[in-house]
Every structure is written in structure tokens, then in C-alpha cells.
Amino acid sequence: MNSSSNHAPQLSEFLRRNSTYVILLAIVLGFAVLAPEFLTVNNLLTVALQSTLVALAAIGMTLAIITGGIDLSVGSVAALSGALAAGLATRGGLGTYPGLLIGLMAGAGMGLLNAVMIVWGRIPPFVATLASMAIARGLTLVYTQGRPIAGLDRAFTFWGSESLLGVPMPVWVLLVVAVLVHLLLSQTALGLHIYAIGGGEETTRLAGVNVGVVKVCVYVISGATAALSGLILTARLWSAQPNIGVGLELDAIAAAVLGGSSLAGGVGGIPGTLAGAFIIGVLSNGLNLLEVPSYNQQVIKGLVFILAVMLDYFIKQRRTVRTRRAPLAG
Amino acid sequence: MTENIPRLRLEHVSKAFPGVQAVNDVSLEVWGGEILALVGENGAGKSTLMNLINGVVPLDSGKIYLDGQPVTMDSPRRALELGITMIHQELALIPQLTVGQNIFLGREPRRWRFWIDWKRLYAQAQAELDRLGIDVPVQARVADLSIAQRQLVEIAKALSYNARLIALDEPTSALTERETETLFRLVRALRDQGVALIYISHRLEEVFELADRIAVMRDGQLVAVGPVQAFTPAEVVRLMVGRELTEFFPKVPTQRGEPVLRAINLRAGREVQGVSLELYRGEIVGLAGLVGAGRTNLARLLFGADRLEAGEIWMDGRRVEIRSPRDAIRLGIGLVPEDRKSQGLFLGQSVRFNAGAGLLERLSRLGFIDFRRINQTIKAIIERLRVRTPSLNQRVRNLSGGNQQKVVISRWLALNPKVLILDEPTRGVDVGAKAEIHALMSELAAQGMAILMISSELPEILGVSDRILVMREGRIVAEFSREEATQDLIMQAATGQLERRVAA
Numbered sequence: 001m002n003s004s005s006n007h008a009p010q011l012s013e014f015l016r017r018n019s020t021y022v023i024l025l026a027i028v029l030g031f032a033v034l035a036p037e038f039l040t041v042n043n044l045l046t047v048a049l050q051s052t053l054v055a056l057a058a059i060g061m062t063l064a065i066i067t068g069g070i071d072l073s074v075g076s077v078a079a080l081s082g083a084l085a086a087g088l089a090t091r092g093g094l095g096t097y098p099g100l101l102i103g104l105m106a107g108a109g110m111g112l113l114n115a116v117m118i119v120w121g122r123i124p125p126f127v128a129t130l131a132s133m134a135i136a137r138g139l140t141l142v143y144t145q146g147r148p149i150a151g152l153d154r155a156f157t158f159w160g161s162e163s164l165l166g167v168p169m170p171v172w173v174l175l176v177v178a179v180l181v182h183l184l185l186s187q188t189a190l191g192l193h194i195y196a197i198g199g200g201e202e203t204t205r206l207a208g209v210n211v212g213v214v215k216v217c218v219y220v221i222s223g224a225t226a227a228l229s230g231l232i233l234t235a236r237l238w239s240a241q242p243n244i245g246v247g248l249e250l251d252a253i254a255a256a257v258l259g260g261s262s263l264a265g266g267v268g269g270i271p272g273t274l275a276g277a278f279i280i281g282v283l284s285n286g287l288n289l290l291e292v293p294s295y296n297q298q299v300i301k302g303l304v305f306i307l308a309v310m311l312d313y314f315i316k317q318r319r320t321v322r323t324r325r326a327p328l329a330g
Numbered sequence: 331m332t333e334n335i336p337r338l339r340l341e342h343v344s345k346a347f348p349g350v351q352a353v354n355d356v357s358l359e360v361w362g363g364e365i366l367a368l369v370g371e372n373g374a375g376k377s378t379l380m381n382l383i384n385g386v387v388p389l390d391s392g393k394i395y396l397d398g399q400p401v402t403m404d405s406p407r408r409a410l411e412l413g414i415t416m417i418h419q420e421l422a423l424i425p426q427l428t429v430g431q432n433i434f435l436g437r438e439p440r441r442w443r444f445w446i447d448w449k450r451l452y453a454q455a456q457a458e459l460d461r462l463g464i465d466v467p468v469q470a471r472v473a474d475l476s477i478a479q480r481q482l483v484e485i486a487k488a489l490s491y492n493a494r495l496i497a498l499d500e501p502t503s504a505l506t507e508r509e510t511e512t513l514f515r516l517v518r519a520l521r522d523q524g525v526a527l528i529y530i531s532h533r534l535e536e537v538f539e540l541a542d543r544i545a546v547m548r549d550g551q552l553v554a555v556g557p558v559q560a561f562t563p564a565e566v567v568r569l570m571v572g573r574e575l576t577e578f579f580p581k582v583p584t585q586r587g588e589p590v591l592r593a594i595n596l597r598a599g600r601e602v603q604g605v606s607l608e609l610y611r612g613e614i615v616g617l618a619g620l621v622g623a624g625r626t627n628l629a630r631l632l633f634g635a636d637r638l639e640a641g642e643i644w645m646d647g648r649r650v651e652i653r654s655p656r657d658a659i660r661l662g663i664g665l666v667p668e669d670r671k672s673q674g675l676f677l678g679q680s681v682r683f684n685a686g687a688g689l690l691e692r693l694s695r696l697g698f699i700d701f702r703r704i705n706q707t708i709k710a711i712i713e714r715l716r717v718r719t720p721s722l723n724q725r726v727r728n729l730s731g732g733n734q735q736k737v738v739i740s741r742w743l744a745l746n747p748k749v750l751i752l753d754e755p756t757r758g759v760d761v762g763a764k765a766e767i768h769a770l771m772s773e774l775a776a777q778g779m780a781i782l783m784i785s786s787e788l789p790e791i792l793g794v795s796d797r798i799l800v801m802r803e804g805r806i807v808a809e810f811s812r813e814e815a816t817q818d819l820i821m822q823a824a825t826g827q828l829e830r831r832v833a834a
């Protein structure tokens with residue numbers, strides 16, 4: 001009796017902390033049983049590759065969500081960056097690396113625009129980024145005339161299709177970005193202030209933190225990670241497509257929320273977000289392997305999303321009751 | 331006062347908000363090595379004056395001198411750099427962060443410029459807490475702390491800046507006597523080190539115990555300043571209110587009627603371990619105890635805000651299930667919660683909305699809200715409690731702290747429940763309004779309401795209650811009648827030196 005009452009909280013505490021990973025594991029195991037091709041090295045690399053695009057955008061999104069904001073422009077920014085980079089590298093004649101760099105900067109620039117609207121224009125993030133979502137998509141269509149830009153060289157496509165040590169380049173990029181942003185969030189003052197703003201913006205301001213600067217950093221990073229996602233997709237497709245990234249913002253938000261971020265702000269983290277992105281990736285891949293028609297896949301994904309969030313919520317609910325008791329006891 | 335230049339000098343300082351002249355032409359000096367108490371009714375402009383000094387809101391006109399030098403206080407950051415800090419009236423901690431992170435927010439110990447030195451941060455935070463004798467884990471998330479613990483952390487945070495001028499805006503409103511004493515010791519020690527302190531409180535005993543000088547504000551103006559010896563408490567009250575107040579706790583003896591609510595052996599976790607009690611019509615029951623004794627938890631159980639693990643609740647002789655606040659309200663139970671900001675108010679909404687929120691269903695006809703009657707009802711209560719607001723349309727966020735508290739109370743009074751539970755109802759409320767709230771409680775009891783009042787202020791408990799229950803570690807350990815209760819007996823029971831259960 002005594003030992004069981006000791007173990008139960010530990011188990012639920014473990015589940016609470018790791019609910020995203022537990023769900024990911026469950027889905028992986030499920031597909032491994034249902035579809036024999038699923039657990040092959042090749043297929044897993046494909047999953048990683050597919051998840052990368054969402055994961056990159058979701059990393060920036062996580063920062064915005066932790067501050068209590070949101071960045072709806074990530075999909076359009078991805079498309080704009082990809083198109084600019086491809087266009088400048090080919091018909092612009094700048095060469096691949098200047099093109100990629102400018103593409104990345106364009107993403108960061110859109111992030112800056114978002115931040116300016118939010119911080120100095122005092123426009124709510126939802127509205128500001130909704131506007132820049134339209135602007136970035138429009139600019140992409142204007143620049144590409146609505147047509148693909150092909151003719152990328154090997155140096156460009158290398159970032160989408162080649163591998164290093166058996167791991168595709170996009171996955172490397174993701175790893176580097178994820179580690180950097182994770183360190184930023186967990187080890188630096190800027191990271192702490194990002195959480196602080198989400199928990200109480202006025203309090204953070206009163207503590208002497210320059211809230212505007214923190215938000216600028218957040219949205220610039222979000223623009224940049226969205227741009228990376230767009231550049232990599234362009235490299236993988238061997239051409240810039242003006243309508244890539246439609247709906248990317250929704251997947252990115254889903255990944256962040258599955259990973260434990262709260263849309264109310266103040267809560268979230270990169271490892272969770274990665275797991276969330278992988279849940280989405282694994283689900284698409286597995287359902288494809290099982291030859292589920294794509295219309296039905298959407299329904300299933302929506303259901304899994306709700307289930308996962310509810311599960312997470314219930315586990316946390318049970319815990320809050322417990323902690324509300326604990327501190328008073330002493 | 332060895333220096334001959336005041337630490338802080340305000341010259342003709344003014345600040346207006348839409349509809350109110352919050353601070354009106356105030357000139358005031360604060361010296362290093364003194365404690366200046368700032369008193370005044372709710373909405374007198376005390377917090378606003380402090381916000382001006384701390385750069386939280388900009389001045390309309392006037393000048394601020396620090397050590398004789400004119401300064402512009404354009405941001406809280408600037409104030410911090412100049413060595414001015416403030417303990418805000420509304421708790422200003424970030425619930426998602428840990429205690430240590432909150433204390434050092436904005437000035438985290440760093441390595442290589444950007445990296446936080448977590449070890450040093452927590453070590454310093456621990457040292458800070460130890461210095462003040464505050465027993466709260468540094469790594470705990472603030473969300474998991476009780477209100478009193480949060481207040482202590484907030485105090486630790488403000489004091490850790492080693493400031494030269496510290497403003498404390500009602501720092502003791504959530505503290506028990508013991509914690510209050512710790513705070514007083516600290517404040518005095520800081521004064522002796524030459525720090526200038528401004529102390530805002532509605533508890534006049536504290537003011538007279540602690541302060542060297544007193545400044546009284548009324549309607550945004552400074553109406554009196556002088557050494558404590560120059561005032562009597564009654565005078566201060568008269569200056570604050572602008573009229574004579576007869577008695578602090580007017581008590582109308584009431585007739586105890588039949589029982590309304592009966593709780594049998596309630597249990598929930600460690601905080602409530604088998605509580606039985608009975609509330610009668612027409613009776614005010616005071617619930618005393620130390621912070622953490624489980625009083626708030628008990629109130630939340632009775633109101634259906636938390637889940638009951640075991641026990642029975644009976645209303646009017648019928649067994650009832652209270653699964654949610656909605657159930658409780660339907661049965662006629664009301665709760666004025668302890669933490670008004672997060673549980674009691676819609677900060678972004680108007681006074682009318684907040685005070686009338688509970689009335690909507692009752693005062694509707696065929697689903698249409700009868701705004702005229704709601705307005706009438708609310709106006710009467712708001713006037714009665716002297717809520718200082720330019721209009722019923724003012725957003726509650728813009729009211730002073732004490733007036734916010736009055737709005738929460740108005741909502742429940744407007745509902746006129748059978749059983750009203752008040753958790754620290756007069757926290758942060760000025761003397762005049764406090765008397766008004768107490769009078770209203772007596773009146774409601776006389777009309778047959780059963781009232782359960784939780785309070786950490788013993789004079790309030792003793793002054794208002796017909797019967798007093800004392801809780802300790804999740805149990806009711808003593809019961810006193812109004813006549814037999816004394817501060818000493820209650821404290822002994824609350825701290826476990828005395829146990830006596832009068833059979834209910």
C-alpha cells in the first residue's frame with residue numbers, strides 16, 4: 001500500500017514531464033507493428049527529412065508562443081526566402097551562397113517587420129503576423145510571377161539532397177539550429193526574459209528588462225528559422241515554388257503545442273517542440289505507408305492532435321492538484 | 331538624519347488619469363535613515379505617487395530631486411540604476427519562473443556576457459532569502475507557492491537590489507504576524523544602514539509602530555506631514571477621511587437562527603484533514619489560523635472550487651453535492667476569494683460588469699438583461715462601500731488596489747447569498763471602507779445571512795465575529811465564543827499550544 005502510493009506519483013510525474021515523448025514512442029511502436037517497412041533506416045531518414053521542415057519553423061514559432069505571441073507568417077516567409085534565394089542565385093546572377101544568404105536575411109527582415117508592428121505599432125501579434133503572412137506571400141508571387149524558378153546548381157541542391165556521414169544535410173541544419181536555440185532558451189538571459197515576458201510582460205518591464213528588444217530577437221529568429229525551412233525545401237525540390245509553405249504555420253503551431261508549449265505564454269521548450277514535429281512527421285509517413293487516403297489522413301491527424309493535447313492536459317491537471325497542496329504543508 | 335540634503339525631494343508633482351487627478355501638486359521630502367509612512371484612503375493616490383518616483387508612469391508636471399540633483403525618472407530601469415526600488419501592491423512575480431529567477435530577473439549573474447551563471451544565481455538567491463530568514467525553496471516555481479510565500483519572495487526581491495530608497499506598497503497585507511515582525515526587523519535594519527524607506531499601509535498600528543514620520547494623502551493631495559509623535563491614530567484617520575469616524579469595528583449583536591450549512595468530516599489532501607463545522611443564520615463566524623493552516627482550502631471546498639475527497643455537506647437539512655462553484659452559487663453559497671487579481675476580477679472589464687457579473691441571470695427577463703435594475707442595484711452598493719471610481723464604466727484595472735477589493739465584495743453582496751464566505755475581505759482596504767464592510771457584514775447577518783470570515787488580522791476577527799474557529803494543520807483545533815476569545819488564546823490555539831474543541 002505504502003510503496004504503491006509512493007510509485008504512483010513518480011510514474012505520473014514521469015509521464016507529465018515526458019508526455020510528448022511517450023506519445024511519440026507510442027505512435028512509432030504502433031506503426032512499427034502495423035507497417036513492417038516503417039522501422040527501416042531508410043524510412044526513418046525520410047521521416048527525419050520530412051519532419052525537418054516543420055521542425056525548423058516550429059522552433060521559431062516556439063519562441064513567439066513562449067512570449068505569449070504567435071507568428072502566422074512563417075509559411076509565407078519560407079516561400080519568399082526560397083524564391084528570393086533561388087531567383088538571385090540563378091537569374092539574378094549573384095551565385096548560390098550570396099543568394100542563400102540574402103534569402104535568410106529576407107526571412108530575418110520579415111521577422112523584424114513583425115517585431116516593429118508588434119512592439120512599436122502595438123498591434124497584437126496575431127494581427128501583425130496575419131498581415132505579414134499576406135505581404136510575404138504577395139511579394140513571393142510578384143517576384144516569381146507565380147511560376148517556379150528552376151536551374152539551381154549543385155551547391156544549392158546540396159543543402160536539400162546530399163548527406164554527410166549518412167545523415168541528410170537538412171537534418172544537420174536542424175540539429176545545429178535546435179541546439180543553438182535550446183541553449184539560448186535555457187542558458188542565456190535573453191532566454192529567461194523570453195519566458196518572463198510570457199509569464200508577465202509588465203512585471204518583466206518593471207524588473208528593468210527591455211521587453212521590445214527581446215521581442216525583436218524572438219521574431220527575427222522566427223523569421224530566420226522559417227527562411228531556413230523555405231531554403232531547404234527549395235533545395236530539395238531543385239526549384240523555388242511560389243506556393244510552398246501554405247499551412248506551414250499550422251503545423252508549426254501544432255508541433256509547439258504538442259511539445260508542451262502553452263498558447264497563454266511562459267511555457268515551452270525546444271526538445272518538446274522537436275518531438276512534436278516528429279509526431280507530425282511520423283504520422284504522415286506511417287499513414288502513407290499504410291496507404292491511408294490523404295483526405296482521411298487529415299481527419300486522423302486532427303484527432304491524434306486533440307487526443308495528445310487532452311492527454312497532456314489531464315496529466316497536468318492531476319499534478320496541479322497535488323502541488324497546490326505540497327507547499328503549504330511545510 | 332545626519333545628512334542635510336534629503337535623499338528624495340518632490341516638488342509640485344502632479345499626475346492625472348482620464349477622469350481623476352490622482353496626484354495633485356505634492357511636495358515631499360524623504361531622508362536617508364528614516365521610515366516615512368504614507369497613508370490615505372483607497373484611491374488617495376499613494377501608489378500613483380510611488381509609481382511616479384519609480385518611473386512606472388511619467389509625471390505630468392513637477393520635479394524630482396535625488397540627493398539634491400534633479401532627475402528624470404523615465405523608466406523603471408532608470409529608477410533601479412539610481413538605486414530606487416519598490417515592492418508593488420499587486421504581486422509582481424512571474425508564476426512560471428522559479429523563486430531565484432524572479433529575484434534576479436533583469437540582472438542575472440552572467441558568464442561571458444550572455445550566459446546565465448545558474449549556480450551563482452541560486453546561491454545568491456539563497457543567501458538573500460537566508461539573510462531575511464525566509465524559508466522558501468529557491469528552485470520552486472512561484473506558481474506553486476502560497477500568497478504569503480509570494481509576498482515574502484517579492485520583499486526579498488526588492489531588498490536584494492541594495493537600494494538607497496525603497497518604497498513598500500502594502501507589503502504586509504498577506505503576511506501573518508510572525509512574518510510581519512520579520513519584515514519590520516528588516517525595515518528597521520535598513521533604516522539604520524541609512525536607507526530611505528517609504529511605507530504604505532492601511533494598518534495604523536503598524537504605521538505607529540514603525541514610522542518616524544507620517545504623510546497623509548487625500549484626493550491626490552498631501553494634507554499633512556510630520557513626526558509620528560505629532561499625531562494620534564484618531565487624528566490620522568480624520569485627516570485621511572476628512573470626517574470623524576466613530577468606531578473602527580462597529581459590532582451589532584445578532585440573533586443566532588437555525589443552522590444553514592453543516593459540514594461533516596471534510597477531507598482533501600493534507601490541507602483539510604477532517605473538518606466539521608456548522609454555520610447558523612444571522613451569525614458571523616471568524617476563522618483564524620496561521621497562513622497555511624488550510625483555511626483557504628476549506629473555503630474553496632465549501633464553494634466547490636476544489637474537489638472534496640471525503641465528507642458531507644448539508645444545506646438546510648438536506649445533503650448536497652457541491653461539484654463546482656456553479657453548484658455552490660445555485661445553493662446560495664458565495665465566496666470572496668483571497669487572490670482578487672486572478673480569481674475575483676475581470677481586470678479589463680468595467681466596474682459595472684464586475685459588480686454585476688453575478689446578477690445577470692437573476693435580473694434577466696426572458697433572457698434579456700434588465701440593465702436598469704442592474705445599474706440601480708450596483709450603484710447602491712458601490713456608493714455604500716465608497717468605491718472611488720469616475721464612473722461605472724471605468725475599467726477595474728484602473729482602480730486603486732483597495733477599490734478593486736471593494737468591487738469583488740460588491741459582486742457577492744449584490745447576489746445576497748445564504749452563506750457568504752469571505753477570505754481576507756479587508757486586505758488592502760482603508761479604515762473607512764473597512765468599517766463600512768464590517769458594518770455591512772453585521773447588517774447582512776442581522777438579515778439572516780450566515781457569514782464565514784477568514785482573516786489573519788486578529789483585531790478584525792475579535793471585533794467582528796460572534797464565534798471564532800481556529801484552524802491548524804488542516805483541522806479545527808479550537809472554538810471560542812465572542813466573549814471568551816482573546817488574542818492570546820487564539821494565537822495559542824493557532825500555534826498548537828492549546829487544543830480545545832467545544833462540542834458543536
Ligand SMILES: Nc1ncnc2c1ncn2[C@@H]1O[C@H](COP(=O)(O)OP(=O)(O)OP(=O)(O)O)[C@@H](O)[C@H]1O
Pocket residue numbers: 347348350351352370371372373374375376377378379419718719727728729730731732733758760
Ligand atoms: N492607470 C490608471 N488609469 C486610470 N486611473 C488610474 C490609473 N491608476 C490609478 N488610477 C486612479 O488614480 C487614483 C489613485 O489611485 P492609487 O492607486 O494611487 O490609489 P492608492 O492611494 O494607492 O489606493 P489603495 O489604498 O486602494 O491602494 C484612483 O482613483 C485610481 O482609480
Ligand SMILES: [Mg+2]
Pocket residue numbers: 376377378419499730731732
Ligand atoms: Mg495603492
